[in-house]
Amino acid sequence: xxxxxxxxxxxxxxxxxxxxxxxxxxxxxxxxxxxxxxxxxxxxxxxxxxxxxxxxxxxxxxxxxxxxxxxxxxxxxxxxxxxxxxxxxxxxxxxxxxxxxxxxxxxxxxxxxxxxxxxxxxxxxxxxxxxxxxxxxxxxxxxxxxxxxxxxxxxxxxxxxxxxxxxxxxxxxxxxxxxxxxxxxxxxxxxxxxxxxxxxxxxxxxxxxxxxxxxxxxxxxxxxxxxxxxxxxxxxxxxxxxxxxxxxxxxxxxxxxxxxxxxxxxxxxxxxxxxxxxxxxxxxxxxxxxxxxxxxxxxxxxxxxxxxxxxxxxxxxx
Ligand code: GLY
Numbered sequence: 001x002x003x004x005x006x007x008x009x010x011x012x013x014x015x016x017x018x019x020x021x022x023x024x025x026x027x028x029x030x031x032x033x034x035x036x037x038x039x040x041x042x043x044x045x046x047x048x049x050x051x052x053x054x055x056x057x058x059x060x061x062x063x064x065x066x067x068x069x070x071x072x073x074x075x076x077x078x079x080x081x082x083x084x085x086x087x088x089x090x091x092x093x094x095x096x097x098x099x100x101x102x103x104x105x106x107x108x109x110x111x112x113x114x115x116x117x118x119x120x121x122x123x124x125x126x127x128x129x130x131x132x133x134x135x136x137x138x139x140x141x142x143x144x145x146x147x148x149x150x151x152x153x154x155x156x157x158x159x160x161x162x163x164x165x166x167x168x169x170x171x172x173x174x175x176x177x178x179x180x181x182x183x184x185x186x187x188x189x190x191x192x193x194x195x196x197x198x199x200x201x202x203x204x205x206x207x208x209x210x211x212x213x214x215x216x217x218x219x220x221x222x223x224x225x226x227x228x229x230x231x232x233x234x235x236x237x238x239x240x241x242x243x244x245x246x247x248x249x250x251x252x253x254x255x256x257x258x259x260x261x262x263x264x265x266x267x268x269x270x271x272x273x274x275x276x277x278x279x280x281x282x283x284x285x286x287x288x289x290x291x292x293x294x295x296x297x298x299x300x301x302x303x304x305x306x307x308x309x310x311x312x313x314x315x316x317x318x
Contacts, residue, residue, distance in 0.1 A: 005286020006193045007303035008034040010051050013059050013184035014235045014278030014297040020084075023298040024311045030054040034190055037304040039236035044198035045083050045105075046233075048188040052101045052200040062184030064099055065135045065228075067204020069144040075135055078218035079202035080103045080115070082226040084284075092117040092218035097125045098133035101202045115218060138202070147208035174245035177318045184298075185217055187224075187233025191282045193247055197231040199224050199247075199281075205239065221248035230254035230262075236294065239315035240275045250279060259283030267291035 002220025010030050015021050019111075032052035038044070067077050071295025079100035081091030094100050103125045104247075107116050116124050168263060201224045203217035215238030216223035223234045224248035232247040241247075246266060251256035253262035259275040259281055271293040278292030280299055290299050300309040 004194065005140075005191050005282075005303070006038050007286065008038060008047055008051060008188060008190040008240050009280045009282065009288055009301035010034070010056055010186070010188045010299065011233065011235055011278060011280045011290070012186050012298035014276065014291045014292045014294040015184075016052065016217065016294070017296040017298055019060075020296070020311050021296070024300065024309045026055060026058040026060055027298060027300040027309060028307065029058075029068075030188065031300050031302045031307060034188060038190060038192055041193065043194075044190040044192040046082065047190040048096040048198045048200040049081060049101055049105050051188035051190075052081075052186055052202050055101050056099050056101060057090040059137050059139065060184065062204040062245060063202040064101075066137050066140055066184070067135050068184075068207035068240065069136070069140050070205070070213070071144075071148070071168075071208045072211055072221060073141075074211055075204070076211070076213075077202070077204050078215050079200070080197065080218050080220065080224040081105060081108060081200035082220065082224050082231070084226045084228055084231060086199040086227070088114050089120040089219050089299065090115040090218045090220065090224075091125075092214040093212065093230070094118070094121040094125065096122050096132050096202045097130045098135065099130075101157045101200050103130060104200075104202075106231045114220065117214070119219075121276065122204065136202070137145065140207075143207050155249075157250075160210050175303065182196055185215075185223070186236040186243060187217075187235060188280050189206070189231045189233055195284070195286070197226050197282055199226045199231040199233045201235075202235045203235075207231060216246075223247060225251050230259050230281055232279050234277065234279045235297065236277035236292075237275060240270075240273075241277060246279065248279060254283045258285075260288035263289035263291045267293060286317075306309070
């Protein structure tokens with residue numbers, strides 16, 4: 001039994017972050033709570049769910065309260081969690097709940113299913129006792145309005161795009177939507193005192209997307225993946241993350257190399273393909289890893305009683 005590596009790493013999205021101090025403060029709250037639970041012998045799943053719940057409640061992030069809206073102003077949230085033994089629960093396109101990750105956890109613990117979507121997910125949430133809750137913020141409305149004002153050219157382009165020969169997408173297709181490019185998906189990966197791994201990811205999706213679109217945060221292997229070799233949560237352009245099963249790709253590579261090497265290789269490949277992408281994770285030995293292709297990624301972690309934040313990037317020793 002491994003009793004040494006205990007820690008948690010969280011992200012609050014990859015993109016361009018204006019108010020870095022506010023993003024870091026929200027991360028600190030989530031990381032501290034997850035770590036506190038781990039120190040009190042909570043398991044990795046409990047820690048990541050607690051951390052993601054805190055970030056869902058932070059209106060700054062694009063998950064839970066503050067979720068970005070579809071082109072017709074609807075809320076459709078995605079969330080999932082997974083443990084290293086392969087237990088998985090997810091919700092896709094859920095609406096009318098405060099914390100999608102808690103519903104995803106119920107899918108894992110209370111059903112024989114892996115992923116529940118749309119109205120069925122909301123109905124299931126009600127049966128599990130989750131009350132109706134409106135997560136729409138004025139900020140999210142403003143962000144949508146900007147996209148509406150500028151037209152949703154990006155999404156038309158996505159729908160028209162064809163890759164018959166498997167060629168990588170153009171820089172434009174992989175780039176963030178403009179204007180208001182912000183990716184505030186949240187995620188957490190933890191390793192508990194027994195060396196068990198878990199991951200949770202939650203997202204309000206991309207602003208101005210088509211109604212019914214599901215992103216990577218709900219999808220096993222895409223935004224969320226855990227196995228015996230490691231666990232990873234992704235953020236960024238969901239279509240490309242799904243196309244390449246990026247969380248699983250990183251964890252699979254951890255079978256033969258440290259998490260930091262696996263992450264570096266996948267991020268380098270994503271950068272070559274001009275994907276907007278970021279990820280965090282732990283390998284099975286407690287090796288932390290993180291990386292991003294975007295100008296910024298909000299992330300932080302706590303190991304051995306020490307908190308590290310992306311705002312201190314230059315001070316850190318990798
Ligand atoms: N990565 C979040 C999304 O694309 O929905």
